[in-house]
Each structure stands twice: as C-alpha cells, then as structure tokens.
Amino acid sequence: MQNSLNLEGVEQMPLREYTEKAYLDYSMYVIMDRALPQIGDGLKPVQRRIIYAMSELGLSAGQKPKKSARTVGDVIGKYHPHGDSACYEAMVLMAQDFSFRYPIIDGQGNWGSTDDPKSFAAMRYTESRLTLYAKSMLVELGHGTVDWSPNFDGTLSEPVVFPARLPNLILNGTTGIAVGLSTDVPPHNLREVARALIHLIDNPKATVAALMQYIKGPDYPTGGELVTAREDIKEIYKTGSGTLRLRAVYKIENGDIIITSLPHQVSGSKVLEQIAAQMRNKKLPQVEDLRDESDHEDPTRLVISPRSHRVDKDELMSHLFSTTSLERTCRVNMNIIGLDGRPQAFGLVSLLTEWLKFRKDTVKRRLAHRLQIVIDRLQILDGLLVAYLNIDEVIAIIRKEDQPKPVLMQRFKLSDVQSEAILNLRLRNLARLEEMKIRAEQDELEEERATLEISLKSAARLKTLIKNEILEDAEAYGDDRRTIIVAREASQALDETQLVANEPVTVILSQRGFVRAAKGHDVDALALSYKSGDDFLAAAQGRSNQLAMFIDSTGRIYSVMAHTLPSARGQGEPLSSRFKPPDGAEFCGTMIGDSEDKYLLASDAGYGFIAALGDLVTRNKAGKAVLRVTGGGRAVVPSRVLAESECLIAAVSSIGRLLLFEMDELPELAKGKGNKLINIPGKKYQSGEEQLVATAVVPEDGNLQVYCGTRMMTIKWDDSDPYYGERALRGSLLPKGWRKVDRLVGVTS
DSSP, X not given: OOOOOOOTTOOOOOHHHHHHHHHHHHHHHHIIIIISOBTTTOOOHHHHHHHHHHHHTTOOTTSOOEEHHHHHHHIIIIIOOSOHHHHHHHHHHHHOXXXXXXXXXXXXXXXXXXXXXXXXXXXXXXXEEEOGGGHHHHTTTTTTOSOEEEOTTSSSEEESSOOOSSOHHHHHOEEEEOSSOEEEEOOOOHXXXXXXXXXXXXXXXXXXXXXXXXXXXXXXXXXXXXXXXXXXXXXXXXXXXXXXXXXXXXXXXXXXXXXXXXOTTOOHHHHHHHHHHHHHTXXXXXXXXXXXXXXXXXXXXXXXXXXXXXXXXXXXXXXXXXXXXXXXXXXXXXXXXXXXXXXXXXXXXXXXXXXXXXXXXXXXXXXXXXXXXXXXXXXXXXXXXXXXXTHHHHHHHHHHOXXXXXXXXXXXXXXXXXXXXXXXXXXXXXXXXHHXXXXXXXXXXXXXXXXXXXXXXXXXXXXXXXXXXXXXXXXXXXXXXXXXXXXXXXXXXOOGGGSXXXXXXXXXEETTSEEEXXXXXOOOGGGSOOOTTOOEEEEEEEETTSEEEEEETTSEEEEEEGGGSOBTTSOOEEGGGTOOOOTTOOEEEXXXXXXXXXXXXXXXXXXXXXXXXXXXOOOOTTOEEOXXXXXXXXXXXXXXXXXSSXXXXXXXXXXXXEEEEEGGGSOBOSSBOOEESSOOOSSTTOTTOOOEEEEEEEETTEEEEEEEXXXXXXXXXXXXXXXXXXXXXXOEEOOTTOOSOOEEEEEEO
C-alpha cells in the first residue's frame, strides 16, 4: 500500500515568493538589528546590550572592574544570543581610544594597539568597566525616558534605545555594512558639536554654513591633518556622503623628519614597512634611515632620516603621502536609522535636528515621569498628614478592625495608595516631629511640581533646560580638537628620475643586442668580455637616473631607466627581452642624457638630422618610429652633440670617403628622414654598393678619431682640410689602409 503525503495544515507558497520574502526579512534584520546605528544613542544593538549589561553588573566608572568574560557572558546569555568572539570584539572597539573618539569602556590589560588593533588579549585576561562618558547615556535610563522591550526569550527587559544626553553618533562615529546599505559616520569634537547644537536650538532654520562656524570638520581620535578643502567638507555635510583626505602630521627636528600623528586606522609599522620597501627597491635614495621611537610619552614618533641636508623634506613628504598610507581617504556615508525606525541618509543639519527632536522628547518624558512621581508622593503625604492629625482614631481603627484599609478609606476619604501608606507606617515615625517633616516635604514638592508643570508647558524653558544640560556635559566630557584642519595641495609622487641614485654610468651595447651598464665614465668598453661570436657595438655615457635609449635598424627608438639595466660585471641581457622590435630588426646604437641633450640620427642611405632626447621618449615596448629608413637600409650608431653650436659633422662611407661640414646645416627634427649628409651615388642598397657607415660630432677646436679595427688615426683639421666642405658633397678619400672604417669619434683637443 502506497503512503500519500498529508499536506493538511501546511502553508504552501511559490519558491520565488518564499525566497524573496526570506531575503527581505534577512535584509531588514541586518539593517535594523545589526549593522546600522540608531540616531538617538548612536549605538548598534550589540553595543547597547554590552553597555546595559555592564551597568546592570554595577561596572560604573567609580567601581572596581570585572573580567571581560563576565560581561560577555551576561550579554550573550541574557540579551544577545550570538558568538562570544564577535561580542568581545565589539566591546574591545568601544574601549580603544584610537578607535573611539570618546571611549565608552575603560579597559585594563591588553586592548590592542594602533599598529595591530586586533592584538588584544583574550577576554579571560582583560578587565573592564564603563567610562565617565558612558554616564551621559545611562544616567536617565530609569526615569521613564525610553521604551523597553523583552529580551530574546521574554524573561528580561532591555531598553530599545538609551536616553543619551549627547549625540553619541556624531561624536564617536560608526561604520557598518548591511544588505544594500552601508554607513560611515566620522567622529567629531564634543565642544564643537555642543556649540552647534546650541545654535541650532536658537535658530532651527540654521544652514550648513552657519553650523560650520562651530563644527569645522571631523575630529579623529588619532589626530592627523584633514586636508580636504572647506567647500568639499561643506558639500559632504549637505549630502551626507563623500570622501575626506587625512594626512600624517610631521615636524623637522635636527634635520630629521618626525611623524607625530597618523591618519585614522593607519598603522605606524605598516607605514615603515612601505617606506622600507621603497628603499630596498632603490626607489627612495633620499632616505638613509628609519626608526620607530614611539613610547608611552609619544604614542606616535616615526623618524625618517634624509640622506643629506640638501634633500627637500617637504617634497620628500609629498612623495610619501602619495605612495604610502601616510595619506588616506576616509569615506563618509551617513545612513542612519531615524526616529521613525527607517534607515535614511542624513546631512549635518538633518542629523542634529533629528537628534534634538529625540532629546526634546526624552527630556519631556523625563520631566513628565518626575512630575508623576511628585504628584504620587504628594498624594501619599496628604494621606500621612491626615493620619498624623487623627493619630488616635487611626490607631484605634487598626487595632479593632480585621480589615482596617477600607474603613480608613471610608472614614477619612483616602485613596487606596494613601491607606496602604498609612498601614505601612512604622511606630517610631508617629512622633510629632514627623508632621513637620511631612509639611516641609510637601512645600518642597509643591514647588518642584510647579516648576515641572511650567517647564512642560513652556517651549522656551524646555529649550533652556536642554541647552544647559548640553553645556554641562560638554564641560564634563569635552576636550580640545585633535585633528588639524588645513587646506593643502594634492600630494605629488616624485618622478622616477628623482627616486634613484644619481651616479655616472656607461651604457654598453654589443653587436648582438646585449646591454649592460657599468658604473663610472672611465670604462674601456672594448676591453670587456663578450659572448662568443659577439663584440662591442656602441657606448653612451650618462647618469643612473636618466633614460637610456636604443635605436634599432628600422629607426625605432626604445627607452628604459638606466638604473634598471644589468651590471657590467656580467655580459648583459638581450634587449629583445625588454622590448618588442619588428621581426628581423637589430639594435644599432644607444643614447643617454637629459631631455634637452641632442644626438645625430642617421641612416646608411646618408640622410640624418639632430634630435633632442626629450622628443624620443617612449614607454611603449614596441618602440617609437623616429628615423625613417627607406628600402632595406638601416640606422647607424647615433652620435652625441657635444655643444649647442660650433660643431662639425663627420660622415664616412663604406668606401672610405670622409666629409666634415658645419652642424648648422642640419635641421633639428622630432622625427623624419632628415637631410643628406654625404652624397652616395648609384642605386641604393644593392649588394656591394656604397653606404654611410659612421658619423661623429666634432668640436671645432677638437680632433676626429678614425677607427679601423684595432687601429686608430687622429685627423687634425682646419678650414683648408681636404675633408672639409659643404653638406651633401662626396667628401675625400681617406689614405689607403684606412678606408674600412668601423667608427668615428669626435674628441676635444
């Protein structure tokens, strides 16, 4: 017999509806009961439960602290049925003076540090109690000021919100990530906020600009500099969202840079690691040493020692702000649960206005609660006075009657409460002196009653009371601003050329395209060892912080920082591993220098031009087309221009024809084919035809060195020299035995 599934009494719904409802329910739970704070006390549920549990344990500021495990146990056992570690972390956060602007918990033991906020000891080791500041949230709790709700199992009650006397939300700030919502409220200075609240009470239509006369900007617990422009801060306060830029504060002391405070949630050890990493990578030659001299007297004291007194310290710090956590951005996103129980985005004015509504309602409830207590007490005193005036008759009724309460109520027209108070009197309170105390208490309470009734009816007196209480608390718990607000220019990272050592180097290129960099300029490149089948091709002298450039046979230029090239102790590395030249291209020469330095670029067809290195720079691995080489030709080794003027250009062909002409006859171009240097007749690039093989730039008071293999000949010239002429001439033949030229070098005499 087959069993059938009985679905009687089981609710059924489509899976789509069920999952949507379940997700929305979960989302609202996370938003309302976990991640977002309530505007009244600025606390999340777990924080509120921790503080309430501590108050119930008697852990006020003046009491002896107890083990944190005791508090956590009460919290998760009575009010917050979640994990103990999460609860303890929330507790730790409220005790860290570098996390909360005004800590709510006074912790004893290891509660973490700015370098590692999560390095706190286990809860079985630490002890805690509430701070004085916590009193501002708890002092009115038992005065009928807030609603109460049952705890998770219905056996206890807990406050829905604390009757905070100060806007804790904007004072301590908060962060939280919900479902589809997040909140980031920055902390502020209590004294500034108090003055702004007073102004807002007196001027309910105050603008953001008016409040910013008192609240200059956020005030973070670790200090630092807030370098966001005032207009940007104003816009954030208007919309409730944006980003703030925080920087470390530094001073110069005996030539060293001393960092005295860091941006919020930045670790000093992490900053030192970031700077040290740049030093290891040889990207920060300006810094010689780093030290962490932080101690109890100076919680933050990071020392940066520049390499010399010539280092521009402000420029160096600007670079570090740009490349390390010494400057960071803090997000502002003021999503808060309002008084209507709904999450919404608040600006500065709306947030303070909403809190003042909460505070006004709290104060009115407190006054009404006190008024009711006074009225009830006066009623009891009236009954007690009747008893004292008729003491003998009252005693007689109590002695004779089995149920004296209704008799007393009927005889003296007393209420149930009054009769109960009379029956609870002790015999020693029946003295004549007690009547005088009752009348004195009646007079005092009648005066208080009148004051309370006037305060509840008068909006002006209610405002004055709220203002006085805010000023009183600001005096009790307020302190000076820690975060300096100052307008600064955006930080700027140093150029790569400024971040490497400025040392003389010689870049050496081999015939097979292997490159290396030797320290110094007195390097004999020909004497270096080369791979089998390879030999010297070209060399260029410059500095390690300059760009080294290379030209291939197709006229394309490639560039790389000289300090990144391999050392000359080895045989170098192939340029093809760094760049992507066209198929079949070979590297033909190298250049190095500042952007204004100039080189002569030429092709073997006999054409060339002068080019400034600044026009040749490229970071493209495929290079930059600069020299136009026609047909199957190739570029020749570039020659450095030694001076702006008064130089000669030397060009020699493959058959030994040499021509010297004035450099002024050549144009300066950024790219192109150039002008004819020496006349090479016949069809181009046929096997065995004449080609340009080398060029040189020669100072007019210098000499030309002609190299043929290992031999060298020096040509001293004057205006009558047979090799001197105008550009594009054929030139004159070199002596026999010197016509197979490998290279030309111009030198000063």
